[in-house]
Amino acid sequence: MKAFVYQGPGKMALEDRPTPDITAPTDAIVKIVKTTICGTDLHILKGDVPTCAPGRVLGHEGVGIVEKVGAAVAAFHPGDRVIVSCISSCGKCDYCRKGMYSHCTTGGWILGNTIDGTQAEYVRIPHADTSLYHIPADTDEEALVMLSDILPTSFECGVLNGKVQPGSTVAIVGAGPIGLAALLTAQFYSPAEIVMIDLDDNRLEMSMRFGATSTVNSRDGKAAEKVIKMTGGRGVDTAIEAVGVPATFVLCEDIVAPGGIIANIGVHGQKVDLHLERLWDRNITITTRLVDTVTTPMLIQTIRSHKVHPERLITHRFKLDKILDAYQTFGSAAKTNALKVIIEA
Numbered sequence: 001m002k003a004f005v006y007q008g009p010g011k012m013a014l015e016d017r018p019t020p021d022i023t024a025p026t027d028a029i030v031k032i033v034k035t036t037i038c039g040t041d042l043h044i045l046k047g048d049v050p051t052c053a054p055g056r057v058l059g060h061e062g063v064g065i066v067e068k069v070g071a072a073v074a075a076f077h078p079g080d081r082v083i084v085s086c087i088s089s090c091g092k093c094d095y096c097r098k099g100m101y102s103h104c105t106t107g108g109w110i111l112g113n114t115i116d117g118t119q120a121e122y123v124r125i126p127h128a129d130t131s132l133y134h135i136p137a138d139t140d141e142e143a144l145v146m147l148s149d150i151l152p153t154s155f156e157c158g159v160l161n162g163k164v165q166p167g168s169t170v171a172i173v174g175a176g177p178i179g180l181a182a183l184l185t186a187q188f189y190s191p192a193e194i195v196m197i198d199l200d201d202n203r204l205e206m207s208m209r210f211g212a213t214s215t216v217n218s219r220d221g222k223a224a225e226k227v228i229k230m231t232g233g234r235g236v237d238t239a240i241e242a243v244g245v246p247a248t249f250v251l252c253e254d255i256v257a258p259g260g261i262i263a264n265i266g267v268h269g270q271k272v273d274l275h276l277e278r279l280w281d282r283n284i285t286i287t288t289r290l291v292d293t294v295t296t297p298m299l300i301q302t303i304r305s306h307k308v309h310p311e312r313l314i315t316h317r318f319k320l321d322k323i324l325d326a327y328q329t330f331g332s333a334a335k336t337n338a339l340k341v342i343i344e345a
């Protein structure tokens with residue numbers, strides 16, 4: 001089969017690989033129909049993710065059709081159309097029993113990281129019963145590709161951890177796919193204001209179409225000042241960090257209102273300054289999380305009932321044999337205006 005392989009920092013190729021087979025009775029083999037590229041894949045290609053060794057098939061998102069299942073798999077059968085979750089979970093370990101699938105002792109984020117992933121014609125899914133989701137017959141499959149990772153990630157780590165509430169004020173720092181997915185799902189709770197902050201005017205314009213109430217371009221270094229002014233000197237109840245660099249986290253520290261929450265989503269590769277000399281008396285909360293995907297069943301229903309339209313994040317489509325072009329397009333988003341790219345296997 002064709003598979004997109006990380007060959008070491010800066011090196012990648014579409015290779016011919018043997019089709020994966022069942023190795024444990026709880027496995028399923030899924031024929032990928034559509035997959036996509038995540039910002040995390042770009043981090044891997046730069047060599048920023050030491051757990052991902054050269055030779056790995058990348059990808060932790062996608063929808064497909066079950067090809068075969070191990071003897072212990074009960075909930076899925078060959079021919080079933082499924083969403084592949086970016087998080088694999090056994091459902092039995094202490095973390096899974098707490099609903100913290102991200103820290104499953106034999107799962108978590110392993111797909112396209114420590115085991116071969118979804119940017120291929122076939123993928124082996126361990127713990128299939130608790131790591132796959134059935135696709136309802138009447139639902140847009142492309143929209144559901146956004147449910148493998150970005151929708152639950154932005155919703156759980158940003159919106160839920162940030163306790164977005166009716167009438168509250170929210171700022172989302174970073175208007176990439178994750179920030180925009182947070183913008184879409186924050187609206188479940190009808191906050192009074194959602195301010196989107198980014199360096200890219202095209203993404204800010206798109207944010208307004210996706211339901212932001214205002215936008216701030218942070219290029220001039222005055223974003224904090226502007227947000228404080230827009231909120232009558234208070235700051236925001238929820239500051240969602242959706243980039244993962246020191247400057248954007250510090251911006252959240254600068255704009256969080258007394259009693260507010262900084263909800264981090266970004267994957268940080270560098271240390272960040274925590275300004276406790278300014279924050280110690282402000283009753284704030286800082287949350288961090290790796291997505292648990294516990295909200296995936298609920299999010300499927302919101303897509304099915306058209307309460308949210310994550311397919312609006314899809315800007316480009318490619319065939320699997322053109323995946324290098326897809327990476328090129330996704331990796332130069334400032335030029336191509338790419339958000340999510342769909343890759344058809």
Ligand SMILES: [Zn+2]
Pocket residue numbers: 038039040060086149150
């Ligand atoms: Zn991802």
Ligand SMILES: [Zn+2]
Pocket residue numbers: 089090091092093094095096103104105106107
């Ligand atoms: Zn587990």
